[in-house]
Amino acid sequence: MTTLPAHDVANLIGHFCIVPVVTVEHAEDAVPLAHALQAGGLPVMEIALRTPAALQTITAVAKSGSDILLGAGTVLTTEQVKSAFDAGARFVVSPGLNRKVVEYCLSQGIAVYPGVLTPTEISTALDMGLDLLKFFPAQAVGGVNYLKAVVAPFPKARFIPTGGIDESNIVPYFQVPAVWAVGGSWMVKKDLITQKRFSEITKLTAEGRKLISGMKRPSRSAGS
Numbered sequence: 163m164t165t166l167p168a169h170d171v172a173n174l175i176g177h178f179c180i181v182p183v184v185t186v187e188h189a190e191d192a193v194p195l196a197h198a199l200q201a202g203g204l205p206v207m208e209i210a211l212r213t214p215a216a217l218q219t220i221t222a223v224a225k226s227g228s229d230i231l232l233g234a235g236t237v238l239t240t241e242q243v244k245s246a247f248d249a250g251a252r253f254v255v256s257p258g259l260n261r262k263v264v265e266y267c268l269s270q271g272i273a274v275y276p277g278v279l280t281p282t283e284i285s286t287a288l289d290m291g292l293d294l295l296k297f298f299p300a301q302a303v304g305g306v307n308y309l310k311a312v313v314a315p316f317p318k319a320r321f322i323p324t325g326g327i328d329e330s331n332i333v334p335y336f337q338v339p340a341v342w343a344v345g346g347s348w349m350v351k352k353d354l355i356t357q358k359r360f361s362e363i364t365k366l367t368a369e370g371r372k373l374i375s376g377m378k379r380p381s382r383s384a385g386s
């Protein structure tokens with residue numbers, strides 16, 4: 163199992179600023195989709211393990227030789243971590259703070275971003291040795307206002323808010339210093355993929371990137 167050091171993965175994600183969260187029904191769409199995101203300026207994909215085609219999708223992109231950072235999303239078990247990494251994923255995202263998944267990833271040096279939402283979850287995640295966390299579901303719980311309030315006591319933690327974020331509300335997230343990147347599916351909606359509207363995906367991706375280009379980025383604590 164080869165892997166990218168976790169801090170390199172985190173730095174790349176911070177550099178890209180947006181993580182497209184992709185649900186793919188047909189693995190044949192994987193490579194054109196990867197190319198569409200790259201063309202829009204986002205060579206990164208979080209492939210949600212929510213469809214039977216998800217692992218094949220990861221394999222197809224990994225084998226295509228595309229220079230794209232591949233992650234697996236909706237990871238709920240250590241078995242899924244192993245399958246996703248064997249397929250070519252290089253980071254793991256979970257909707258919640260699953261101890262078994264986090265501990266397994268940490269033991270293997272795999273970049274892992276579990277979902278957190280409360281001070282208790284953030285505190286627990288920091289205690290486990292993490293400092294970059296998915297914040298999910300961001301919009302449904304109160305968006306930027308709730309995020310600001312809940313992260314205030316944790317100055318070392320960085321977050322990837324995800325859930326309900328799109329071009330209409332992305333900008334204020336990047337005004338919060340604790341925000342490292344955001345995740346979202348608005349540029350890769352299911353219909354766009356199944357109808358093979360790849361140039362539209364490129365356009366939405368480039369527009370998303372443009373909205374936040376030039377905004378000040380946070381730094382992370384040493385050793386992360």
Ligand code: 3PG
Binds near residue numbers: 210236
């Ligand atoms: C996820 O799994 O992270 C979310 O489903 C992505 O959220 P969005 O579809 O609201 O962007």
